[in-house]
Amino acid sequence: MRSTFSSVILGLVGLTTAQTVTERVIPTLSPQIDALPSLTPTILDPTAPDSQACPGYKAANVVQAGHGFTADLTIAGADCQAFGNDIADLVLEVQYQTKERLNLKIYPKHISPQNSSWFILPAHLVDEPAWDGKTTANTSDLKLDWSNDPTFQFKVSRINTGEEIFSTYGHKIVYEDQYLELLTNMVDDYNVYGLAENIHDFRLGNNYNQTYYAVDAGNSIDYNVYGVIPFYQETRYHSGGNTTAHGVYARNAHGQEWLLRNSTIAYRTLGGSFDLYFLSGQTADGTSSALTTISQFQVGCIGTPAMQMYWTFGFHQCRWGYENISVVQDVVDGYKSANIPLEGVWNDLDIYELYRDFTNNQVTYPLPAFTNFIETLHANGQHYIPIIDSNIYVPNPTNASDAYSPFEHGAELQTFIRDPTTGDFYYGDNWPGFSVWGDWLIPSTQSWWTNEILTWHKGTPFDGIWIDLSEASSFCAGSCGNGRLDENPVHPPFLLPGDPLSFDFLYPESFNVSNATEASSAAAASSSQASVISASPPLPVATTTTMGRTEPTPGVRNLNFPPYVINNVQSGHALGKSSIAPNATHNDQYNTTEYEMHNLFGLQISNATYHALLQVFPGRRPFTVGRSVFAGSGKITAHWGGDNTSTWGSMFLSISQALTMMMSGIPMFGADTCGFTHNTDYQLCSRWMELSAFFPFYRNHNVKAAISQEAYRWSSVAESSRRAMKVRYSMLTYMYTLFYYAHTKGETVMRALAWEFPNDPSLRETYGQFMLGPSILVTPVLIPNVETVNGVFPGVADGTRWFDWYTLAEVDAQPQENKTLSAPLEHINVHIRGGSILALQEPKLTTNATRNTPYSLVVALDSNGKASGSLYLDDGYSLVPDAIKLVEFTYADGCLKYTSEGSYASTQPLANITVAGLQSTPHDYGHGPYANRSSSYWGHGKPKGSTLEFGGKNCSSDGRSVSYSNGVLKVTGLEKDTGNGAFESALSLCFGW
Ligand SMILES: *[C@@H]1O[C@H](CO)[C@@H](O)[C@H](O)[C@H]1NC(C)=O
Numbered sequence: 004m005r006s007t008f009s010s011v012i013l014g015l016v017g018l019t020t021a022q023t024v025t026e027r028v029i030p031t032l033s034p035q036i037d038a039l040p041s042l043t044p045t046i047l048d049p050t051a052p053d054s055q056a057c058p059g060y061k062a063a064n065v066v067q068a069g070h071g072f073t074a075d076l077t078i079a080g081a082d083c084q085a086f087g088n089d090i091a092d093l094v095l096e097v098q099y100q101t102k103e104r105l106n107l108k109i110y111p112k113h114i115s116p117q118n119s120s121w122f123i124l125p126a127h128l129v130d131e132p133a134w135d136g137k138t139t140a141n142t143s144d145l146k147l148d149w150s151n152d153p154t155f156q157f158k159v160s161r162i163n164t165g166e167e168i169f170s171t172y173g174h175k176i177v178y179e180d181q182y183l184e185l186l187t188n189m190v191d192d193y194n195v196y197g198l199a200e201n202i203h204d205f206r207l208g209n210n211y212n213q214t215y216y217a218v219d220a221g222n223s224i225d226y227n228v229y230g231v232i233p234f235y236q237e238t239r240y241h242s243g244g245n246t247t248a249h250g251v252y253a254r255n256a257h258g259q260e261w262l263l264r265n266s267t268i269a270y271r272t273l274g275g276s277f278d279l280y281f282l283s284g285q286t287a288d289g290t291s292s293a294l295t296t297i298s299q300f301q302v303g304c305i306g307t308p309a310m311q312m313y314w315t316f317g318f319h320q321c322r323w324g325y326e327n328i329s330v331v332q333d334v335v336d337g338y339k340s341a342n343i344p345l346e347g348v349w350n351d352l353d354i355y356e357l358y359r360d361f362t363n364n365q366v367t368y369p370l371p372a373f374t375n376f377i378e379t380l381h382a383n384g385q386h387y388i389p390i391i392d393s394n395i396y397v398p399n400p401t402n403a404s405d406a407y408s409p410f411e412h413g414a415e416l417q418t419f420i421r422d423p424t425t426g427d428f429y430y431g432d433n434w435p436g437f438s439v440w441g442d443w444l445i446p447s448t449q450s451w452w453t454n455e456i457l458t459w460h461k462g463t464p465f466d467g468i469w470i471d472l473s474e475a476s477s478f479c480a481g482s483c484g485n486g487r488l489d490e491n492p493v494h495p496p497f498l499l500p501g502d503p504l505s506f507d508f509l510y511p512e513s514f515n516v517s518n519a520t521e522a523s524s525a526a527a528a529s530s531s532q533a534s535v536i537s538a539s540p541p542l543p544v545a546t547t548t549t550m551g552r553t554e555p556t557p558g559v560r561n562l563n564f565p566p567y568v569i570n571n572v573q574s575g576h577a578l579g580k581s582s583i584a585p586n587a588t589h590n591d592q593y594n595t596t597e598y599e600m601h602n603l604f605g606l607q608i609s610n611a612t613y614h615a616l617l618q619v620f621p622g623r624r625p626f627t628v629g630r631s632v633f634a635g636s637g638k639i640t641a642h643w644g645g646d647n648t649s650t651w652g653s654m655f656l657s658i659s660q661a662l663t664m665m666m667s668g669i670p671m672f673g674a675d676t677c678g679f680t681h682n683t684d685y686q687l688c689s690r691w692m693e694l695s696a697f698f699p700f701y702r703n704h705n706v707k708a709a710i711s712q713e714a715y716r717w718s719s720v721a722e723s724s725r726r727a728m729k730v731r732y733s734m735l736t737y738m739y740t741l742f743y744y745a746h747t748k749g750e751t752v753m754r755a756l757a758w759e760f761p762n763d764p765s766l767r768e769t770y771g772q773f774m775l776g777p778s779i780l781v782t783p784v785l786i787p788n789v790e791t792v793n794g795v796f797p798g799v800a801d802g803t804r805w806f807d808w809y810t811l812a813e814v815d816a817q818p819q820e821n822k823t824l825s826a827p828l829e830h831i832n833v834h835i836r837g838g839s840i841l842a843l844q845e846p847k848l849t850t851n852a853t854r855n856t857p858y859s860l861v862v863a864l865d866s867n868g869k870a871s872g873s874l875y876l877d878d879g880y881s882l883v884p885d886a887i888k889l890v891e892f893t894y895a896d897g898c899l900k901y902t903s904e905g906s907y908a909s910t911q912p913l914a915n916i917t918v919a920g921l922q923s924t925p926h927d928y929g930h931g932p933y934a935n936r937s938s939s940y941w942g943h944g945k946p947k948g949s950t951l952e953f954g955g956k957n958c959s960s961d962g963r964s965v966s967y968s969n970g971v972l973k974v975t976g977l978e979k980d981t982g983n984g985a986f987e988s989a990l991s992l993c994f995g996w
């Protein structure tokens with residue numbers, strides 16, 4: 004949840020007037036929220052030095068190695084001390100690592116063990132791609148050229164076409180201890196995507212600043228957010244209709260900025276090294292694509308995403324503000340009686356005693372009642388996922404009854420991050436009061452964390468863990484609890500939802516149109532609250548000082564206030580604002596500081612949680628959902644979009660955010676559906692429940708004290724949810740199969756239209772629609788008060804056919820047409836791409852019940868009368884399944900075939916087969932494909948007979964039925980013929996009669 008006062012979103016329960024609530028006592032708040040001075044971000048500072056006036060470097064002493072070369076880089080003039088101390092002697096290392104990947108590293112020549120962590124990101128923290136043992140300059144897709152004229156510059160281009168994909172020509176390389184910079188030249192109107200995490204249009208545009216510093220600030224549009232994945236993919240549309248695509252990954256974990264401008268991108272970091280990976284995006288035939296580039300990034304650079312457990316694809320309900328077990332029980336009952344699937348029940352901080360991790364509130368969530376509640380969920384095929392915050396409460400040393408064993412166990416092991424000025428632990432502040440944080444650089448921290456999780460699981464038998472505040476967030480500046488632990492537990496330094504004068508009267512855009520009466524009452528209450536606050540401010544007014552630019556000091560790094568000020572979204576912009584201070588130190592032998600480690604905290608705590616869950620559930624895929632992520636996080640964790648708002652804009656941007664997460668190897672992604680902060684309304688919540696049904700991670704989550712937003716609270720939202728979930732649950736195996744290919748091949752799950760239809764430049768900015776895998780097109784409604792939606796049907800110019808999910812009617816769309824589709828409130832438009840075969844099951848209220856229903860196949864024909872698809876099956880939870888099954892479907896010339904490999908038994912039968920897109924009643928086969936759509940041969944006559952053979956049996960009897968209308972053939976009642984399991988033997992079925 005969100006935490007700074009400026010951004011904390013305070014709630015509304017009904018429309019209590021501000022006058023009533025002022026009678027409540029305003030809590031004593033902990034201090035120091037704004038104690039850091041305010042800085043001017045360098046990009047907004049006209050007095051900042053021009054780092055391109057630095058001297059640059061000259062290369063010499065080139066040494067060829069089998070798969071690349073090294074050279075010395077020596078500074079080509081006097082130190083410029085732009086934003087740090089210049090490093091005179093550098094090493095350049097170029098490696099042709101694999102056919103498709105070229106790596107360029109630049110790092111200081113003289114690195115000691117003590118300063119190694121300033122510059123070198125260890126491979127044990129973040130995967131370091133390496134040479135494949137065979138590629139050389141001669142077998143690479145890419146080549147690197149360089150020049151010393153006037154100073155060292157390099158460019159990377161494709162060998163087959165000469166296309167230049169990256170070039171620093173005309174720009175200096177700057178390498179200082181707290182500042183690195185290079186610029187690459189860009190083509191006109193370039194199309195760059197990625198640089199996750201951001202809340203921004205999917206196509207980043209040519210005038211955009213991506214600041215990177217993991218931050219506890221939700222919905223910070225165009226600024227830094229929770230995660231850091233420094234990878235972009237560029238697509239170029241060429242005349243002649245073909246496209247090229249490539250990628251660039253900059254492996255560096257420091258605070259950084261990427262400045263996208265008309266003809267350049269500037270890359271600036273606060274330290275580390277240049278460690279750039281250029282991906283050709285090429286396949287064997289020499290063509291390149293976005294999807295190939297993304298796969299090369301995942302497979303070759305960061306690791307492919309974790310396979311998730313089957314049940315995690317069910318629908319999840321969460322909220323902050325479920326006061327006790329019976330409130331949660333009411334939610335479970337509410338879903339059940341509304342006939343809406345509910346798979347995962349989540350708790351936010353409410354379960355804890357005084358916000359302390361690993362506790363159980365003895366009044367509201369007492370054991371064993373709570374254990375029994377969770378066991379009942381399990382018995383009903385449901386699951387339970389609680390929050391764990393990243394900070395650990397420090398008990399008050401003067402109060403013997405304030406014992407808290409998770410702290411005491413960690414303190415015994417000396418396993419927390421330290422305050423460099425005292426040598427003691429670093430005491431920041433968070434929900435429970437003054438707190439410490441685990442130091443994931445030392446091994447004892449893992450055993451401590453595992454032990455706490457194992458112990459807690461005994462009474463709270465969760466199925467997965469939700470990790471919050473992992474930026475890591477702290478509510479005060481510096482080690483503010485130092486010397487003040489006897490005040491613990493201190494209240495957070497801002498009012499909480501439900502505290503006086505903190506009611507949230509905000510509703511979605513257009514609430515005044517759809518809910519006029521409520522809107523005017525909210526507006527009145529809001530202005531009344533505002534006038535009480537302005538007459539008598541409940542919070543001390545923060546005094547903010549401003550601070551000028553710090554200058555580089557020879558021999559010294561200024562960790563808390565580096566000379567280059569990134570445009571951190573936090574007010575005042577200091578790195579230490581709302582997070583652990585950069586100079587906090589770790590317990591490793593080098594006393595690595597947070598300055599280097601900050602962006603990795605989320606990756607590390609998720610990794611530790613993953614390994615703890617492997618101890619709780621040996622052999623099972625750990626399910627953990629984390630807030631701060633880094634490149635490679637997808638191997639261990641799912642991710643949610645953080646503290647978004649209940650607005651149409653937030654819902655719209657969630658699609659772009661999701662697509663960048665798909666590119667970043669974190670496909671188990673979803674947004675807080677219906678919006679986290681503020682109050683939602685029935686329209687927004689209906690549309691959002693529909694939209695998120697097509698995101699891999701599907702969770703409704705809400706802030707404390709806003710109005711309730713479970714799907715059953717409004718009849719329209721309930722109906723929207725039932726209908727959208729029917730589609731989702733029908734295709735769970737499809738989504739699961741997409742994950743299998745993401746996990747094994749780095750394929751994407753949600754897909755941009757531009758990825759699937761790369762030759763259509765008009766799609767480069769289309770992200771109001773998206774695809775789920777290659778076969779499903781989703782066209783959501785993203786604005787209020789409409790009953791239609793406009794969408795494009797890509798590929799129709801090249802013969803792509805599209806079929807309505809619900810009716811299987813073929814869409815009649817023209818190339819580039821923005822077609823208007825009917826979209827009543829309870830309906831989301833979903834279309835199947837011609838050429839697809841989908842294996843579906845019957846939607847039930849849980850994933851397990853769904854999984855046990857018979858299969859049906861939907862065959863949507865392409866313009867050649869063909870289709871194909873695949874299905875992956877396993878037990879749904881094993882980390883290394885002992886049996887799997889992979890089924891491949893094809894349809895051609897009127898014959899449906901499938902073959903399977905693997906020994907996992909698919910015990911459910913195949914009940915139905917539907918073929919859509921036939922040109923007329925099939926009455927024979929073997930006379931050629933259905934390709935000729937105008938052929939009169941298929942357009943006349945009646946079926947010659949009425950028999951259909953299936954496994955040698957007449958299919959038109961014994962409960963089987965065959966029907967045909969409007970191009971759709973339906974065969975039903977095949978269960979008896981496939982009773983030993985749908986895909987236990989190969990099948991070839993031809994529709995001829
Ligand atoms: C991006 O950076 C430029 C300076 O290079 C600045 O003028 C612009 O305001 C910044 N944009 C935002 C949204 O901060």
Ligand SMILES: *[C@@H]1O[C@H](CO)[C@@H](O)[C@H](O)[C@H]1NC(C)=O
Nearest residue numbers: 164241242243245246247290
């Ligand atoms: C794009 O198409 C043109 C014309 O068909 C061809 O000459 C060119 O080589 C193609 N480029 C790539 C990169 O495939």
